[in-house]
Amino acid sequence: MTLSPDKPFSPKKIPFFYGWVIAVVGTLGIIMSMPGQTVGVSAFSEHLLKAFNITRNQFSFAYMVGTIISSLFLIKVGKMYDRFGVRFVAGIAALGMGAALIGLSFAGIAVHKFSFSYISDTYITVGILTIGFFVLRFCGQGVLTMVSRNMVAKWFIRKRGLVVGITGIFISFSFSSSPKLLDALIGKVGWQMAWIICGLIAGLLFSFIVLFFYRDNPEDCGLVPDGSIAEKTNESIHSAKQQFTLKEARNNFAFWIFSLSLAMCALYITALTFHVASVFTKAGLTTKEAFMIFIPSSFISIIGRLIGGWISDKIKLKYLLSVFLLGMIISITGMIFLQEGLPIWSVIIGNGIMSGLFALILTIVWPTYFGKKHLGAITGLNMSIIIFFSAVGPWIFSQSLALSKSYCPAAYFCLTVVLILFVLSFKADNPQKGTKSG
Secondary structure, eight states: OOOOTTSSOOGGGSSSOTHHHHHHHHHHHHHHTGGGSHHHHHHHHHHHHHHHTOOHHHHHHHHHHHHHHHHTTHHHHHHHHHHHOHHHHHHHHHHHHHHHHHHHHTHHHHHHHTOBTTBOHHHHHHHHHHHHHHHHHIIIIIIIHHHHHHHHHHTOSTTHHHHHHHHHHHHHHHHHHHHHHHHHHHHHHOHHHHHHHHHHIIIIIHHHHHHHHOOSOTGGGTOOGGGOHHHHHSOOTTOOOSOOOHHHHHTOHHHHHHHHHHHHHHHHHHHHHHHHHHHHHHTTOOHHHHHHTHHHHHHHHHHHHHHHHHHHTTSOHHHHHHHHHHHHHHHHHHHHTOOTTHHHHHHHHHHHHHHHHHHHHHHHHHHHHHOSTTHHHHHHHHHHHHHHHHHHHHHHHHHHHHHHSSSHHHHHHHHHHHHHHHHHHTTOOOOSTTOSOO
């Protein structure tokens, strides 16, 4: 089932290091997953609420359940990635995401077709949306993002942090501009046709790009990471000699500190983004002020990503994790005491640090700590945890508001967990024997 790396062409015959092509198409793969990300779905949410006449809670429930179910299958897909390779798995994921987008565009017809007198149309609608969101989130946010990141990480060792930092800038710009672009597309052709267009691009066009340009390992192509045989002989701070299995990684202390830290970021930032207007109005601020925090945060994120990418090739990764958690502490503290002035800027700066370092750590740490041989299975477990936490985050914050009329209890819970992880992060050492990286 593994496709030959020399077909339809041999990367070794390219006049420059093929890893740079991998960096470009891997970045494009993450960008293509955008319709399956929260930022992509949110552009359609208001249109879906009106079209299907369902409540926001019902819509959120379908989204949460679909996301949670999708997280349960990622370990299995990670093992398939290790066995069959990136082109097969990413190609299937692209086709699946395209099918989900086109299928969701016809959800109204499906509701009508499966309508029964003894079952409420609301239940049928929520059920269909849940199935659609499951496939969309599984293929987009889960599989396509995971394998594209892993592929890029495999092609670089000494330059891994720098490459991830640079590519992250394009990803950040694409994701931050996507809501406006999707909203403009919806305004021009309607939400159904917009999803069909996205589905055709992701399902047909990008699947061909995957089959044509994606490659698993430089070694399979007769090349070496970073493109230089000379560099292969030099010991890198992030080179991994020992190849951990999923079971060995799962029993490692550092795996859980990094995984839970990334998962808590996903929980908090998804919840804040989902409820941002309500969070700000509860604090006596306006919705305009709420949405304005994302613009300056994105600029801080870009700066943080560049600096983090450059410095990550030179320092122990556990210290980068500590900075990442410190950014989360700053943001959550700002949210708890939210008002004009310093608290708002605390949220902006904290979010910028978090988002700048999130993808960087997520991409670099696993091949550095546990090697490349079982990377799919290990990242599959990590992504399962992250996606599960991101799914329950908005629900936890909504329950906090419902029970206490405030988001503060949920925020205090997040702050407590993150403070504990911050202290433990200094013990999240690299398990590679004799390494200087940690």
